[in-house]
Amino acid sequence: MPKEDIQLILDTAVSFREVLERPIKKVPPLQGKTIANLFFESSTRTRLSFELAERRLSADVLGFQAAGSSVSKGETLKDTARNIEAMKIDMVVMRHAASGAPHYLSTVIESAVINAGDGGHEHPTQALLDMYTLREKFNKLQDLHICIVGDISHSRVARSNIYGLKTMGAKVSVCGPATLIPRDVERLGVDVYHHIDDVLPKVDALNILRIQLERDAGRLFPSIREYHNYYGITRQRLDKAGGEVVIMHPGPINRDVEISADVADGENSVILQQVLNGVAVRMAVLYLLGTRN
Amino acid sequence: MNILLKNGRLIDPVSGRDETVDIHIVNGRIDKLGHNITASGSTQSIDLKGKIVAPGFFDMHVHLREPGFEHKETILTGCTSAAAGGFTAVACMPNTKPAIDDESVIKFIHERAKIALNGLVDVYPIGAVTLGRKGEHLAPLAELASAGAVAFTDDGDPVHDAEIMRRALEYSSMFKKAVIQHAQDLPLTKGGVMNEGFNSTTLGLPGMPSVAEDLMVARDIQLAKYTNAQYHVAHLSTAGCVELVRDAKKNGLHVTCEVTPHHFTLTDDAVRTYDTNTKMNPPLRSRDDVEAMKEGLRDGTIDAIATDHAPHSFDEKQVEFQQAPFGIVGLETAIGLAITELFEKNILSLFQLIEKFSTNPRRILHLHEIKIQEGESANFTLFDPSVEWKVDVQKFKSKSKNSPFGGYVLRGKAVGIINNGQAYWN
Numbered sequence: 001m002p003k004e005d006i007q008l009i010l011d012t013a014v015s016f017r018e019v020l021e022r023p024i025k026k027v028p029p030l031q032g033k034t035i036a037n038l039f040f041e042s043s044t045r046t047r048l049s050f051e052l053a054e055r056r057l058s059a060d061v062l063g064f065q066a067a068g069s070s071v072s073k074g075e076t077l078k079d080t081a082r083n084i085e086a087m088k089i090d091m092v093v094m095r096h097a098a099s100g101a102p103h104y105l106s107t108v109i110e111s112a113v114i115n116a117g118d119g120g121h122e123h124p125t126q127a128l129l130d131m132y133t134l135r136e137k138f139n140k141l142q143d144l145h146i147c148i149v150g151d152i153s154h155s156r157v158a159r160s161n162i163y164g165l166k167t168m169g170a171k172v173s174v175c176g177p178a179t180l181i182p183r184d185v186e187r188l189g190v191d192v193y194h195h196i197d198d199v200l201p202k203v204d205a206l207n208i209l210r211i212q213l214e215r216d217a218g219r220l221f222p223s224i225r226e227y228h229n230y231y232g233i234t235r236q237r238l239d240k241a242g243g244e245v246v247i248m249h250p251g252p253i254n255r256d257v258e259i260s261a262d263v264a265d266g267e268n269s270v271i272l273q274q275v276l277n278g279v280a281v282r283m284a285v286l287y288l289l290g291t292r293n
Numbered sequence: 294m295n296i297l298l299k300n301g302r303l304i305d306p307v308s309g310r311d312e313t314v315d316i317h318i319v320n321g322r323i324d325k326l327g328h329n330i331t332a333s334g335s336t337q338s339i340d341l342k343g344k345i346v347a348p349g350f351f352d353m354h355v356h357l358r359e360p361g362f363e364h365k366e367t368i369l370t371g372c373t374s375a376a377a378g379g380f381t382a383v384a385c386m387p388n389t390k391p392a393i394d395d396e397s398v399i400k401f402i403h404e405r406a407k408i409a410l411n412g413l414v415d416v417y418p419i420g421a422v423t424l425g426r427k428g429e430h431l432a433p434l435a436e437l438a439s440a441g442a443v444a445f446t447d448d449g450d451p452v453h454d455a456e457i458m459r460r461a462l463e464y465s466s467m468f469k470k471a472v473i474q475h476a477q478d479l480p481l482t483k484g485g486v487m488n489e490g491f492n493s494t495t496l497g498l499p500g501m502p503s504v505a506e507d508l509m510v511a512r513d514i515q516l517a518k519y520t521n522a523q524y525h526v527a528h529l530s531t532a533g534c535v536e537l538v539r540d541a542k543k544n545g546l547h548v549t550c551e552v553t554p555h556h557f558t559l560t561d562d563a564v565r566t567y568d569t570n571t572k573m574n575p576p577l578r579s580r581d582d583v584e585a586m587k588e589g590l591r592d593g594t595i596d597a598i599a600t601d602h603a604p605h606s607f608d609e610k611q612v613e614f615q616q617a618p619f620g621i622v623g624l625e626t627a628i629g630l631a632i633t634e635l636f637e638k639n640i641l642s643l644f645q646l647i648e649k650f651s652t653n654p655r656r657i658l659h660l661h662e663i664k665i666q667e668g669e670s671a672n673f674t675l676f677d678p679s680v681e682w683k684v685d686v687q688k689f690k691s692k693s694k695n696s697p698f699g700g701y702v703l704r705g706k707a708v709g710i711i712n713n714g715q716a717y718w719n
């Protein structure tokens with residue numbers, strides 16, 4: 001996505017962010033439009049955030065969850081999507097466990113497809129809301145240094161953040177055990193760290209990823225305890241690094257695993273702002289896509 | 294069938310000939326080979342000026358899908374695809390249903406091949422190494438060999454257990470047959486759907502590291518050395534494997550290998566569109582690997598070009614990349630890709646190209662040589678090395694159209710084949 005587009009979305013989100021502070025939080029631009037939320041993978045917060053954004057823009061919302069639907073009866077993604085589209089949908093928001101699924105979907109249906117997270121590939125609206133939150137905090141993105149901490153290999157949040165932040169002129173590092181850093185990631189223009197204390201003093205903000213407890217237990221890293229001891233972001237660790245660091249997390253949080261409770265709830269944490277900004281950013285994306293010709 | 298091939302350039306690696314000749318074929322045999330032969334009576338005369346006459350091409354790695362997966366391909370459609378692609382013979386892989394782990398399946402394939410196009414294309418079944426290709430229990434290799442299996446493999450899957458591999462090598466060497474390995478370390482590639490590297494990182498797709506292929510080939514070469522057996526690497530795709538095979542040959546081991554046209558043509562950059570027709574196993578690799586394929590072909594490390602023709606129906610590939618089956622069709626683009634990528638780019642001469650398409654596969658499988666002499670039966674591939682054509686997958690004779698090369702402009706195409714008293718013209 002080019003810099004101008006990101007800029008436009010973030011700027012548009014500012015006005016929707018104001019709407020969200022009004023007593024009546026609803027505006028009419030998508031009246032008469034129908035948006036289908038196709039969530040083939042469960043995700044409470046992204047789905048709620050999109051749904052709220054759609055309703056705030058006065059769109060009609062069609063919800064769909066894979067569990068209990070025809071997908072579990074062996075219907076293909078193509079058939080499911082075409083059936084839903086046959087009901088005259090204007091836009092599709094899709095979450096899917098397979099990387100590239102929204103890309104594929106856009107080749108078989110007419111409607112605009114918004115990627116709400118696909119496998120280990122991308123999560124564009126999360127990166128946009130992360131950038132919005134950083135810009136709100138620092139009044140700029142250019143030359144900020146952000147470190148993404150955790151399982152970079154399997155993280156769509158990491159990839160989208162790297163693309164977005166690099167485009168906006170920020171410096172991006174990634175930090176995690178070698179087993180969770182994907183091959184050749186430095187070719188994306190990021191610095192790779194394996195020791196969190198080496199990078200902490202250098203950064204303006206941390207984007208801390210949720211560590212998947214169930215992920216190939218014992219094969220990619222030895223234990224949650226060891227992960228917490230070496231990569232967990234704690235007050236003590238932040239103090240030792242000196243200086244203040246903005247704390248972000250895409251959620252849901254594993255308290256005292258990748259982030260200690262006092263850091264998550266601390267004064268430099270913008271985790272709850274991220275959630276609120278998420279609605280405004282998604283409103284901006286839906287508005288821009290839904291009102292173009 | 295009486296045919297007079299006029300003015301073709303005969304290139305025959307077996308006899309070392311490279312000259313323009315006329316060939317008169319009477320009742321499927323070479324009646325006369327010389328200059329200024331004139332057609333008489335019912336003889337059909339074909340002018341092959343500027344075209345190549347070669348000993349029949351042999352694709353030693355084809356999935357004909359029958360029995361069991363006739364919605365993807367049948368022996369008839371597979372043989373037609375082979376004929377259209379310029380192959381007079383194929384070796385078919387045992388990952389059918391049932392697998393080729395019993396002589397009855399071999400007999401079934403032979404029977405079907407005999408009636409497909411009146412036996413135009415020779416079909417040589419390759420037997421399974423283990424029962425059901427499960428990797429646990431040796432298949433009846435002697436019985437399969439007696440029934441006509443030309444080699445053994447569990448292709449589709451590797452023979453993963455080193456002990457089974459060792460015993461398969463020992464056992465098959467009693468009757469001079471190669472064990473063909475689909476080299477893939479399974480734990481290292483668990484869940485993988487493409488080559489591991491920068492592209493898998495950006496696409497967020499689980500990777501299959503090249504080292505997983507290297508490890509299995511390295512292990513097998515040690516086993517081949519220990520057992521003094523014949524070992525063949527199917528569809529090798531990594532620079533590491535080329536080096537391993539090169540060293541094995543230098544050390545005098547009976548180790549051979551094949552490469553597919555897609556592995557010497559495409560890199561994993563092709564996957565960036567999530568096109569499921571770029572999903573195959575082994576996966577498309579890096580630029581360095583592709584260069585190593587070419588170098589291996591050039592210096593003779595890579596003996597054969599084989600397509601790994603793996604048909605899948607349209608719907609089977611119309612899914613998310615991770616859900617799609619591995620494999621692409623290859624018979625009808627092989628000559629075009631080889632001419633375009635290897636001959637035109639001065640990697641191989643036509644002579645060498647024909648060795649890799651005809652002479653060497655037959656040698657690896659211990660089949661008789663094709664003799665181009667008067668009195669011998671006519672087994673020819675005729676191709677035009679300079680014609681330019683655009684690949685239209687809908688025109689494929691194969692039942693399946695799953696090719697990443699649709700729309701490609703290639704140079705070089707089969708004109709036709711002659712074999713077993715039959716001819717096929719494009």
Ligand SMILES: [Zn+2]
Pocket residue numbers: 448449450475527528574575
């Ligand atoms: Zn294979």
